[in-house]
Amino acid sequence: xxxxxxxxxxxxxxxxxxxxGGGPFGAVIAKDGEIIAEGVNRVTAxxxxxxxxxxxxxxxxxxxLGTFNLNGYEIYTSCEPCPMCLGAIYWARLDRMYxxxxxxxxxxxxxxxxxxxxxxxxxxxxxxLPSEILLHxxxxxxxxxxxxxxxxxxx
Amino acid sequence: xxxxxxxxxxxxxxxxxxxxGGGPFGAVIAKDGEIIAEGVNRVTAxxxxxxxxxxxxxxxxxxxLGTFNLNGYEIYTSCEPCPMCLGAIYWARLDRMYxxxxxxxxxxxxxxxxxxxxxxxxxxxxxxLPSEILLHxxxxxxxxxxxxxxxxxxx
Numbered sequence: 001x002x003x004x005x006x007x008x009x010x011x012x013x014x015x016x017x018x019x020x021g022g023g024p025f026g027a028v029i030a031k032d033g034e035i036i037a038e039g040v041n042r043v044t045a046x047x048x049x050x051x052x053x054x055x056x057x058x059x060x061x062x063x064x065l066g067t068f069n070l071n072g073y074e075i076y077t078s079c080e081p082c083p084m085c086l087g088a089i090y091w092a093r094l095d096r097m098y099x100x101x102x103x104x105x106x107x108x109x110x111x112x113x114x115x116x117x118x119x120x121x122x123x124x125x126x127x128x129l130p131s132e133i134l135l136h137x138x139x140x141x142x143x144x145x146x147x148x149x150x151x152x153x154x155x
Numbered sequence: 156x157x158x159x160x161x162x163x164x165x166x167x168x169x170x171x172x173x174x175x176g177g178g179p180f181g182a183v184i185a186k187d188g189e190i191i192a193e194g195v196n197r198v199t200a201x202x203x204x205x206x207x208x209x210x211x212x213x214x215x216x217x218x219x220l221g222t223f224n225l226n227g228y229e230i231y232t233s234c235e236p237c238p239m240c241l242g243a244i245y246w247a248r249l250d251r252m253y254x255x256x257x258x259x260x261x262x263x264x265x266x267x268x269x270x271x272x273x274x275x276x277x278x279x280x281x282x283x284l285p286s287e288i289l290l291h292x293x294x295x296x297x298x299x300x301x302x303x304x305x306x307x308x309x310x
Contacts, residue, residue: 043246
């Protein structure tokens with residue numbers, strides 16, 4: 001499949017998902033023009049605020065391939081990823097992303113993507129989400145255990 | 156439980172998880188001092204790059220409560236959330252977050268949290284992750300279908 005055909009598939013998924021009670025978002029993960037996995041937004045359907053199209057596509061691809069690393073693969077998503085999904089794309093080590101709608105388009109139909117981008121750029125104390133550091137010295141013990149562990153799987 | 160006790164539980168989970176083959180991250184979700192759900196990092200164990208402690212705790216809490224909205228709940232996490240997890244915290248509508256280690260501490264033991272924060276602040280064309288907009292006009296059809304749908308569940 002060409003790049004346009006792969007994006008068109010992500011768009012088709014976004015439209016189908018609206019008719020299936022979900023949000024208007026679809027994504028596919030591909031390599032060499034072949035789709036390995038698909039995802040759609042099932043936040044309300046599955047009572048899972050993390051069930052965005054990109055997260056679902058990444059989870060499906062990793063489950064299918066038995067890996068947590070999608071190096072060599074690309075994602076085609078019907079909308080520019082929100083920060084959660086963009087973070088997931090980095091952690092999954094995807095090579096490249098293609099998107100259709102922008103975060104401004106998402107904002108225009110009532111989704112908070114732009115708001116969350118704005119918040120993440122702020123220092124914790126300047127965000128609308130209240131936050132506080134607790135027990136910093138005790139928390140470091142977990143990191144010291146990680147550093148000391150000889151047989152860990154790094155990622 | 157007090158705030159310190161709730162954070163101490165998240166830290167305990169982070170240490171236990173290292174001994175259980177996972178990353179050094181734990182989180183709990185609580186309301187009025189009562190823990191409703193816990194999460195630990197299972198990225199490598201479950202071949203899922205989205206399986207961070209906070210995402211897992213949010214998914215567990217939502218599954219238990221049958222909701223995609225954790226308004227009224229707080230998250231205690233052993234480390235400052237990465238952008239993926241911070242995004243998930245916003246989407247879950249959690250009231251407040253407490254964290255132990257910082258993203259700089261995470262960077263110091265080899266995790267990419269700081270790098271991803273830096274990348275997300277950049278314009279798409281300036282990021283290390285290559286990206287491209289495709290079929291913008293066609294993609295808008297999914298958003299138009301959403302806008303036109305009368306019985307949608309908004310979030």
